[in-house]
Amino acid sequence: MAPVEFVPLAPFTSFGVESTARYFSSFKDSLELEELLDWGLQYSLLILGGGSNLLLTRDFDGLVLKNEISGIIELHEDNEYVYVKAGAGENWHRFVLYCIERNWAGLENLSLIPGSVGASPMQNIGAYGVEVEDLFWDLEAWHIGEKRIVTFTNNDCRFGYRESVFKHKYKGQFVILNVTFRLRKQPRFNTSYGAIEQELEKMGVKELSIKAISDAVIRIRSSKLPDPKLMGNAGSFFKNPSVNKEQYDRLHDQFPDVVAYPNADGTYKLAAGWLIEHAGPAAGISWKGFRRGDAGCHERQALVLVNFGKATGSEIYQLSEDILQSVNNKFGVLLEREVNIV
Numbered sequence: 001m002a003p004v005e006f007v008p009l010a011p012f013t014s015f016g017v018e019s020t021a022r023y024f025s026s027f028k029d030s031l032e033l034e035e036l037l038d039w040g041l042q043y044s045l046l047i048l049g050g051g052s053n054l055l056l057t058r059d060f061d062g063l064v065l066k067n068e069i070s071g072i073i074e075l076h077e078d079n080e081y082v083y084v085k086a087g088a089g090e091n092w093h094r095f096v097l098y099c100i101e102r103n104w105a106g107l108e109n110l111s112l113i114p115g116s117v118g119a120s121p122m123q124n125i126g127a128y129g130v131e132v133e134d135l136f137w138d139l140e141a142w143h144i145g146e147k148r149i150v151t152f153t154n155n156d157c158r159f160g161y162r163e164s165v166f167k168h169k170y171k172g173q174f175v176i177l178n179v180t181f182r183l184r185k186q187p188r189f190n191t192s193y194g195a196i197e198q199e200l201e202k203m204g205v206k207e208l209s210i211k212a213i214s215d216a217v218i219r220i221r222s223s224k225l226p227d228p229k230l231m232g233n234a235g236s237f238f239k240n241p242s243v244n245k246e247q248y249d250r251l252h253d254q255f256p257d258v259v260a261y262p263n264a265d266g267t268y269k270l271a272a273g274w275l276i277e278h279a280g281p282a283a284g285i286s287w288k289g290f291r292r293g294d295a296g297c298h299e300r301q302a303l304v305l306v307n308f309g310k311a312t313g314s315e316i317y318q319l320s321e322d323i324l325q326s327v328n329n330k331f332g333v334l335l336e337r338e339v340n341i342v
């Protein structure tokens with residue numbers, strides 16, 4: 001099938017900024033994908049999932065391919081685990097709910113993260129003390145250059161904090177087709193992170209279950225994060241930066257309230273939200289709730305950059321650049337963007 005020309009991309013990304021794809025098509029399996037890649041050999045390529053971790057700063061003068069590979073299959077099970085394979089185009093949250101309904105445990109803390117199953121290993125999505133790598137078994141991906149399917153095990157993906165080989169070593173080389181997860185038949189509840197326990201208490205939960213944890217996470221997330229349908233955003237715009245012990249001690253001496261968590265390797269992970277909130281565009285002004293035109297930072301979470309209506313991708317990008325500079329000037333810490341910039 002021939003791709004469509006000049007397609008507006010605003011409805012396909014959670015920031016909702018204007019951008020036009022020179023060519024656009026969706027694909028439902030690896031055969032369709034292969035045909036489209038052959039067709040568009042000479043064009044630059046953008047693979048799109050749910051568009052919830054993407055900032056488009058210009059028109060895309062190439063081929064945009066939206067992954068719509070669907071299907072969820074229970075592959076096999078053993079005494080402890082069930083192995084579940086999901087098409088990369090499946091909606092992540094719907095997949096999580098599908099597993100919870102069947103009492104397959106592990107994904108409940110990752111409820112309500114927007115986007116597709118296929119993008120989940122890209123940045124090893126994580127929330128409330130759980131990361132995709134904890135449940136990931138393997139994935140199949142299309143090698144664009146070699147025109148063949150390659151399997152990646154957990155080890156092959158080299159997962160890290162919001163990292164995988166697909167963001168660096170193999171950037172732009174693979175299209176993820178499906179992901180298999182290894183889920184527990186007997187749950188191991190993880191409620192120690194964030195406000196899950198308080199929320200469960202508020203909900204009056206007497207008997208803990210993966211459904212109750214999922215509901216608690218959904219309630220917390222809905223109260224904290226702007227709904228992209230109502231206000232364009234891509235969740236956390238920056239990663240939480242890690243610093244070594246000396247840097248942390250120096251920062252802590254100067255700013256005793258700095259929010260940080262020790263990493264297993266002796267470094268400290270700083271809360272990017274705190275750093276941004278305590279820096280600002282000028283003395284006495286915080287980034288939290290800041291607005292310039294239609295680009296800004298959310299009023300409850302400075303780490304979430306938002307499109308109040310008609311902001312362009314480059315306006316949001318420029319704001320992120322100014323935030324980055326101000327944090328570096330005040331704290332000597334260089335933030336790294338989590339959102340993919342195109």
Ligand SMILES: Cc1cc2nc3c(=O)[nH]c(=O)nc-3n(C[C@H](O)[C@H](O)[C@H](O)COP(=O)(O)OP(=O)(O)OC[C@H]3O[C@@H](n4cnc5c(N)ncnc54)[C@H](O)[C@@H]3O)c2cc1C
Nearest residue numbers: 049050051052053114115116118119125126175176234235
């Ligand atoms: C309100 C909100 C809250 C969020 N909260 C969290 C959170 O708690 N934790 C977290 O980790 N993230 C969070 N995110 C970020 C986002 O939801 C995840 O990164 C998600 O996995 C992105 O999925 P997507 O399908 O929308 O990817 P897209 O935005 O479509 O794509 C992201 C990148 O992956 C590439 N890509 C997508 N699919 C494929 C594929 N099949 N094969 C190869 N490359 C592909 C794209 O080219 C792009 O570079 C949040 C976002 C929002 C809007």
